[in-house]
Amino acid sequence: xxxxxxxxxxxxxxxxxxxxxxxxxxxxxxxxxxxxxxxxxxxxxxxxxxxxxxxxxxxxxxxxxxxxxxxxxxxxxxxxxxxxxxxxxxxxxxxxxxxxxxxxxxxxxxxxxxxxxxxxxxxxxxxxxxxxxxxxxxxxxxxxxxxxxxxxxxxxxxxxxxxxxxxxxxxxxxxxxxxxxxxxxxxxxxxxxxxxxxxxxxxxxxxxxxxxxxxxxxxxxxxxxxxxxxxxxxxxxxxxxxxxxxxxxxxxxxxxxxxxxxxxxxxxxxxxxxxxxxxxxxxxxxxxxxxxxxxxxxxxxxxxxxxxxxxxxxxxxxxxxxxxxxxxxxxxxxxxxxxxxxxxxxxxxxxxxxxxxxxxxxxxxxxxxxxxxxxxxxxxxxxxxxxxxxxxxxxxxxxxxxxxxxxxxxxxxxxxxxxxxxxxxxxxxxxxxxxxxxxxxxxxxxxxxxxxxxxxxxxxxxxxxxxxxxxxxxxxxxxxxxxxxxxxxxxxxxxxxxxxxxxxxxxxxxxxxxxxxxxxxxxxxxxxxxxxxxxxxxxxxxxxxx
Numbered sequence: 001x002x003x004x005x006x007x008x009x010x011x012x013x014x015x016x017x018x019x020x021x022x023x024x025x026x027x028x029x030x031x032x033x034x035x036x037x038x039x040x041x042x043x044x045x046x047x048x049x050x051x052x053x054x055x056x057x058x059x060x061x062x063x064x065x066x067x068x069x070x071x072x073x074x075x076x077x078x079x080x081x082x083x084x085x086x087x088x089x090x091x092x093x094x095x096x097x098x099x100x101x102x103x104x105x106x107x108x109x110x111x112x113x114x115x116x117x118x119x120x121x122x123x124x125x126x127x128x129x130x131x132x133x134x135x136x137x138x139x140x141x142x143x144x145x146x147x148x149x150x151x152x153x154x155x156x157x158x159x160x161x162x163x164x165x166x167x168x169x170x171x172x173x174x175x176x177x178x179x180x181x182x183x184x185x186x187x188x189x190x191x192x193x194x195x196x197x198x199x200x201x202x203x204x205x206x207x208x209x210x211x212x213x214x215x216x217x218x219x220x221x222x223x224x225x226x227x228x229x230x231x232x233x234x235x236x237x238x239x240x241x242x243x244x245x246x247x248x249x250x251x252x253x254x255x256x257x258x259x260x261x262x263x264x265x266x267x268x269x270x271x272x273x274x275x276x277x278x279x280x281x282x283x284x285x286x287x288x289x290x291x292x293x294x295x296x297x298x299x300x301x302x303x304x305x306x307x308x309x310x311x312x313x314x315x316x317x318x319x320x321x322x323x324x325x326x327x328x329x330x331x332x333x334x335x336x337x338x339x340x341x342x343x344x345x346x347x348x349x350x351x352x353x354x355x356x357x358x359x360x361x362x363x364x365x366x367x368x369x370x371x372x373x374x375x376x377x378x379x380x381x382x383x384x385x386x387x388x389x390x391x392x393x394x395x396x397x398x399x400x401x402x403x404x405x406x407x408x409x410x411x412x413x414x415x416x417x418x419x420x421x422x423x424x425x426x427x428x429x430x431x432x433x434x435x436x437x438x439x440x441x442x443x444x445x446x447x448x449x450x451x452x453x454x455x456x457x458x459x460x461x462x463x464x465x466x467x468x469x470x471x472x473x474x475x476x477x478x479x480x481x482x483x484x485x486x487x488x489x490x491x492x493x494x495x496x497x498x499x500x501x502x503x504x505x506x507x508x509x510x511x512x513x514x515x516x517x518x519x520x521x522x523x524x525x526x527x528x529x530x531x532x533x534x535x536x537x538x539x540x541x542x543x544x545x546x
Contacts (some may be wrong), residue, residue, distance in 0.1 A: 045354025295344025
């Protein structure tokens with residue numbers, strides 16, 4: 001297999017934002033357009049989709065109930081000489097068959113085509129079609145249509161965040177086709193109201209989610225503790241079983257939830273997030289299950305809940321230990337029966353949702369205290385996964401360090417190429433009560449204070465005593481730092497510079513230590529001769545991503 005450089009390894013935020021804005025626009029446009037003009041509106045939408053993602057070709061195909069293709073839609077500018085052949089010509093029989101079965105196709109280059117599509121691969125090489133994205137859409141449980149996007153100029157990766165948003169666009173087109181095919185426009189409008197409301201809610205949710213998105217590649221490390229957790233993810237991801245993620249705050253529970261979703265059969269539908277600790281009980285029920293128009297003051301329209309948005313996909317309930325007892329009863333019913341009623345409605349809704357829950361609380365203690373239902377706990381913890389705190393995997397510190405350096409270098413205007421071993425040692429000695437979230441903040445803060453190509457900590461990391469040590473330790477951060485620096489200086493005879501002396505032991509640049517001592521009112525008893533600490537790490541190793 002030939003080696004090809006694949007472009008667009010990381011989709012830009014503006015590109016994803018364009019697709020989100022287009023989905024919002026199309027959702028409103030198809031709601032207003034008359035049924036006889038829907039085909040023309042689809043053609044115009046395909047032209048906009050191609051422009052939003054810089055694609056060369058874009059096509060929408062409808063499948064007949066008896067099988068095969070019922071209708072094809074091309075962009076409105078299809079007659080223009082600059083528009084190349086349809087991506088569907090990339091081996092029609094094979095491609096149409098896979099999409100009609102509901103399979104998503106993400107082809108980055110012809111070599112990615114499976115062995116049974118040899119003819120399609122040859123055709124792609126001859127015609128110049130390098131990459132293809134095929135997104136089937138199901139309406140009422142049947143695959144009714146598919147969106148296909150082609151790139152002819154170069155190979156192209158299809159990042160999952162972009163795929164998720166383009167899939168939503170495909171669903172909007174599919175809903176429009178369903179509306180056109182209804183026997184009369186008048187009878188179709190009431191039936192389509194829930195679909196249009198869901199699409200609008202999907203768009204709003206995805207737009208809110210754009211700036212909070214993180215990729216599966218952000219799980220970094222090769223420690224034994226992390227490998228055990230990832231191995232359990234690989235075991236349970238392909239199933240529909242509920243998963244309970246346990247561990248202290250800042251260990252990456254949302255990243256693990258995304259990893260579970262992306263490796264599941266439900267990855268073609270969204271992963272919907274709910275922070276159970278962020279909303280009061282009076283709003284949580286409406287947030288989870290939705291509400292009808294007029295259900296309460298301010299409910300001016302029907303609004304689907306997060307469970308409806310996640311139908312066919314996954315819902316991630318963060319901080320499930322904070323869920324109010326009165327909501328736990330209804331939540332248990334959804335887990336057991338897949339049924340619920342919107343607030344203000346007696347009509348039962350059914351959904352097919354996989355649940356991933358997470359908490360940093362001791363649920364056994366909560367059950368004993370009567371604040372968490374035991375039956376709900378057993379439903380959620382079909383497959384618990386314990387996420388290791390950062391203090392239990394110090395061998396991952398160097399890789400995480402370089403990962404965050406690379407993440408923040410461009411935005412901060414820095415070019416860090418060296419990290420002294422003393423800094424690495426200081427990072428590995430610290431117990432990290434805030435885990436990876438705190439670690440990233442420390443690295444970013446250190447980068448802000450750096451002026452050269454070497455990373456130095458901007459403040460010493462205090463050694464936090466365990467419970468077996470004396471209890472009269474100071475709680476004030478400055479007092480903790482002062483005591484720690486004074487203890488190190490005493491062991492070093494007051495010497496700041498030089499190998500093995502105070503600055504190196506603290507992982508600080510000598511000038512940074514002097515500034516910190518002056519701020520805290522610390523004086524050294526001897527001179528400051530010596531040289532800068534040695535043993536820099538000469539190069540930045542590529543971070544290992546699990």
